[in-house]
Amino acid sequence: xxxxxxxxxxxxxxxxxxxxxxxxxxxxxxxxxxxxxxxxxxxxxxxxxxxxxxxxxxxxxxxxxxxxxxxxxxxxxxxxxxxxxxxxxxxxxxxxxxxxxxxxxxxxxxxxxxxxxxxxxxxxxxxxxxxxxxxxxxxxxxxxxxxxxxxxxxxxxxxxxxxxxxxxxxxxxxxxxxxxxxxxxxxxxxxxxxxxxxxxxxxxxxxxxxxxxxxxxxxxxxxxxxxxxxxxxxxxxxxxxxxxxxxxxxxxxxxxxxxxxxxxxxxxxxxxxxxxxxxxxxxxxxxxxxxx
Ligand code: SAM
Numbered sequence: 001x002x003x004x005x006x007x008x009x010x011x012x013x014x015x016x017x018x019x020x021x022x023x024x025x026x027x028x029x030x031x032x033x034x035x036x037x038x039x040x041x042x043x044x045x046x047x048x049x050x051x052x053x054x055x056x057x058x059x060x061x062x063x064x065x066x067x068x069x070x071x072x073x074x075x076x077x078x079x080x081x082x083x084x085x086x087x088x089x090x091x092x093x094x095x096x097x098x099x100x101x102x103x104x105x106x107x108x109x110x111x112x113x114x115x116x117x118x119x120x121x122x123x124x125x126x127x128x129x130x131x132x133x134x135x136x137x138x139x140x141x142x143x144x145x146x147x148x149x150x151x152x153x154x155x156x157x158x159x160x161x162x163x164x165x166x167x168x169x170x171x172x173x174x175x176x177x178x179x180x181x182x183x184x185x186x187x188x189x190x191x192x193x194x195x196x197x198x199x200x201x202x203x204x205x206x207x208x209x210x211x212x213x214x215x216x217x218x219x220x221x222x223x224x225x226x227x228x229x230x231x232x233x234x235x236x237x238x239x240x241x242x243x244x245x246x247x248x249x250x251x252x253x254x255x256x257x258x259x260x261x262x263x264x265x266x267x268x269x270x271x272x273x274x275x276x277x278x279x280x281x282x283x284x285x286x287x288x289x290x291x292x
Contacts, residue, residue, distance in 0.1 A: 005089050006061035008032045011196055014059050018085050022197050026079055027129025031061045031153075033194035036205075038065070043187045043207050044125045044151045046070045051117050053147075055103045055126040055136060058082065060089040062127055067093040070123075074115070076103045103136055109144045127153040130199070134158065134174065141181050141208065150208040151187070159186050159204035171273045173232045177225075179277055180215060182208040217281040224284045231272035231280070239272045247291060260286040 003010040011032050014020070022028035031037055040062065046052055052066040057075040059082065066073045073096045077083065086098050099106075112118055124140055124147050133154045140150055157170075163184045164171040178184060190203040218224045230246035231239055240257060247253045261268060264282045266275055275283075 002092075004034055004037075004061070005059060005064055006030075006032050006034050006037050008196070011059065011061070014085065014089060015196075018081075020059075020081070020085065023079065025131075027056070027131050028058060028079070029127075029195040029197060029199045030058050031127055031194060032196050033190075036188075036190050036194050037062055039188055040125060040127075040151055040153065040205055041065045041069060043205060044123050044149065046123055046125070047121075050121045050123060053108075053122060053124045055124070056129050057086055057098060058127070060086050062125065063090060063096060063098075064093060066125055067096050071095065072117075073097070074099065074111075076101045076106060078102045104132065104139065108140070112145050121148050123148055124150040124152070126151075130155050130158075130201075137162075137208075138177065141178060146210055148210060150182075151205065152208070153190065153203055153205050155199075156189060156202040156204045159206045162206060162208075166276045167274055169273070172235065173228050176228050176277055176280065178208065180218065180224075181211060182214070183211055184208050217278070219285055220288065223288055224281070227284045227287065228280060231275070235271070235273065237271070239266065239270050239275065240268065242272065243287075256290045257287075260290060 005011065005014070011030055022030065046066065046069045048069070049071050052070040052073045054063055054066060054073060054075040057063040057077050063073055063075050075096065075098045077086065077098060077100060080100055083098060083100050090096050112122065122145070128136060137152060140147060161170045161172060161174050162178050163186050164175045185207050187205040187207050190205060192198040192202060231242050233242050233245065243257050244253060247257070258268065260283055263286055264279050266279055266283070
């Protein structure tokens with residue numbers, strides 16, 4: 001009956017036993033709040049026949065909680081020094097496999113095939129290394145394998161961008177990149193004191209669930225992405241100005257764009273942050289038609 005790994009007494013014992021110093025460069029902030037960990041696991045709604053993929057197990061605080069509810073946990077940890085520690089801290093569990101890999105180099109589609117878990121419900125649950133939150137998340141949501149949900153701890157500021165609604169300062173290209181594929185919500189905010197060492201910023205647990213109609217209404221993803229990038233290129237300028245920078249500043253182009261705005265219900269002087277994703281989808285189709 002050992003204490004949970006996240007118990008501050010046990011975490012400190014582990015750090016001392018292995019003379020471990022958290023590496024800032026790898027975003028190592030270990031969770032020491034049982035309550036936060038339980039909330040993360042609850043948010044994942046993992047069931048006994050489901051698979052959890054964890055990124056960055058650290059010393060295993062979240063990993064052990066996942067192993068208690070899921071059929072199997074696959075965890076990817078970049079830091080070689082942590083591997084023998086995980087073997088020790090997780091020795092009570094026989095349903096965990098740890099891989100010493102940089103998650104950005106793992107082909108998850110291939111991984112799923114190689115491990116015979118195709119067709120299973122697979123959920124990604126992680127307290128992310130914050131220096132690479134965005135690339136990790138975008139890789140996961142754009143992967144061919146339809147991960148059913150992602151429960152990700154990240155810096156609060158990024159969480160607010162991902163979950164923003166139109167009309168909010170944080171609404172931008174990242175919001176749209178994520179929300180075209182996933183339904184998003186902030187499950188809870190997590191203060192700095194829940195980690196050892198304390199991070200510089202507040203954190204949030206974000207739940208991302210795959211939309212059934214993911215990508216619907218987007219004929220040409222490349223063109224849609226180009227529209228989004230161009231629209232938000234200069235956030236404080238009007239959408240019209242940004243689109244003229246893209247298409248060329250001529251009277252003819254201005255007239256075409258004005259017509260597209262009218263058809264999509266976008267005000268002449270709107271800024272990109274006021275335009276909904278559905279409006280952008282329609283605009284992409286109308287613009288492509290008018291400018292071909
Ligand atoms: N899961 C642990 C917890 O909640 O206490 C540790 C979370 S800590 C915020 C992030 C973890 O990700 C660290 O263990 C770090 O070494 C690992 N990590 C950093 N970059 C990584 C990468 N590219 N691939 C896999 N793991 C990485």
